[in-house]
Amino acid sequence: TGLVKHFPITKGLLRRQVGAVQAVDGLSFDVRAGETLGVVGESGCGKSTMGRLITRLLEPTGGKIEFQGKDISHLNVAGMRPLRRDVQMIFQDPYSSLNPRHTVGTIVGAPFKLQKINPDGGIKKEVQRLLARVGLNPEHYNRYPHEFSGGQRQRIGIARALALNPKLVVADEPVSALDVSIQAQVVNLLDDLQDELGLTYVIIAHDLSVIRHVSDRIAVMYLGKIVELTDRKSLYERPMHPYTRALLSAVPVPDPKRRAKRERILLLGDVPSPISPPSGCRFHTRCWKATVVCTVEEPPLIALKTGHQVACHHPENHEDLKPDDAALPV
Ligand code: SF4
Ligand code: MG
Secondary structure (H helix, E strand, C coil): CCCCCCCCCEEEEEEEEECCEEEEEEEEEEECCCCEEEEECCCCCCHHHHHHHHCCCCCCCEEEEEECCEECCCCCHHHHHHHHHHEEEECCCCCCCCCCCCCHHHHHHHHHHHCCCCCCCCHHHHHHHHHHHCCCCHHHHHCCHHHCCHHHHHHHHHHHHHCCCCCEEEEECCCCCCCHHHHHHHHHHHHHHHHHHCCEEEEEECCHHHHCCCCCEEEEEECCEEEEEEEHHHHHHCCCCHHHHHHHHCCCCCCHHHHHHCCCCCCCCCCCCCCCCCCCCCCCCCCCCCCHHHHHCCCCCEEEECCEEECCCCCCCCCCCCHHHCCCCC
């Protein structure tokens, strides 16, 4: 069958309201073909909702989601079918996302059955190829999920997600349920598969430690909003949003010398409820830089530097920008 090169682009202005809970509120961003977009934020910031919107496991309440130039915000069953091939999701918990009563062969082969696709050489052969590709023994296709370790189960989830040759893979906290020692292996596997298969990733995480090495760009979310979005290097070297700085200060540093020098920012209080988010900047109840304007005026997400968007009235690391650098379009 013909080999085609695809350039997936998703663009979205998303707004989701579940009752009065604004899980995701007016998000606007794009994912570029072949990149890894990391999405970080504390639990309840709306990052999982965002992932489920992109993969269209959820329908947006408002706004628009585009995939490869096509509006996928509202699709009927027939429209959803090709999307279910092109866009796949990897879930956080490999324990609960795999049916314990099905063999690995049935689980990884299910997408072919659902889409009525018959791979060359048959489903079993293709499943074995997929298992080998994610580092599992292809002879184990007859085993059940409980016979595998947590890391291996996540590899099964990855094999299932890759079965239909997707273009975009959204991974929602793919390693946070795993031992720290296993996390890097699984993330590295995802990275290798991306290079090999030309995949585009959105990887969701609750902190910056796991995704920092694999993300090309990173979006930081707080209470349903993106507060900062830029390339990995800028985010680590010159974070502009106070919340990003706090998240960065929480990333473990193995080297004791560097650890001693490093700033530590402890955020006070809990994340406020998304049912009635704070007025103005939603972060103002926990921000040490907050002023009166922060409590009344919501800072828009704007590019203070090419490709570096931030939503803050008093951004960090911004003083040294030349006037010409400021307020450039993204
Ligand atoms: Fe802090 Fe104000 Fe910036 Fe919000 S807008 S992050 S409260 S300084
Ligand atoms: Mg990569």
